[in-house]
Amino acid sequence: MTIMWPKAPVESHKMDVKEEWRDYNDHLNMAYYNVLFDEACDRILAKLGLGAEYLKTRNGSYFTAEAHVCYVRELEIGMPVITRLHLLDLDAKRIRVYQELFHAEEGWLSATSEQLCLHVDMSTRKVVPWPEDILSELTALQEAQRDLAVPERAGRGIAIKRRPT
Template sequence: MSDNAVPTPQAAGPFRSSIMQVEPQWIDYNGHLNMAYYNVMFDRAIDQLWAELGIGPAYMKERQGSTFTAECHVRYLREIHLGDPVEIAVWLIAADEKRLHTFEELRHADEGWVSATSENMSIHIDMTRRKVAPFPTDIQQSIGRMLQAHAALPLPEGLGRAIGMPRKKD
């Protein structure tokens, strides 16, 4: 789908990325996927979602708008290894005129278990001024359609988690 396409709401489930493979240079000395590369795969999935919403590379080139990540919380739940196929599910949790709140699950594509999650706040940037700015109306409408479709889905496990030491019971 092109950057300027109108997405079809995916009420049956969250947005799903293409299947990706863990690359050899991403494996660390522990023999598993290095933490930094989880973010690479999450980012690739977001790029695919942004293209569905009309805010991918063509949007940047033609309309001088883009998104920056303002906040990110990653949870590493199970190891991924070299050669493992992965797919990322993305929920659009909330949005306003300048921000997008997303939640992603990185799953083993064959076996279905969750390896990691990433919760993010992205902001829309007017790249001519490099300042936060509202999305154009047509993009807000595209976002609104997906947001409405995703609002019908159950919330993903782990949404809204904060980092902290477990409290001891008295």
């Protein structure tokens, strides 16, 4: 059964920045941005059939092979947040997703995350092709988002830009 995906990034559930995530700078520690992105991505991909039940019944999962986070505006403890996920690309074994993290009430952008995820057979812990039903759902999501512009921060690398002297 294919989900009817919106022709827009998929919005996550609302999450709150927890007190125990505070760092010595008195804001959200950078590691917990990844926790928020991961939690949102897991919930969204579970709708595709890639949740805990997939691991339990089919012994498959997905692992993040690479991630790039851009911190745009700091978050403080207690702030409500949501993410929006855009499936940028996929092939037989991988997906590339891009998420934006927003203040859930005020709407401003806090951070972005781009990830490359691999489909894994948990019995061998090797990268393997997506099963046909999962690939079909991923393809449906990609097709729904096909007309979205590639986000400005997608595909960025890290560099110190030098001015000519």
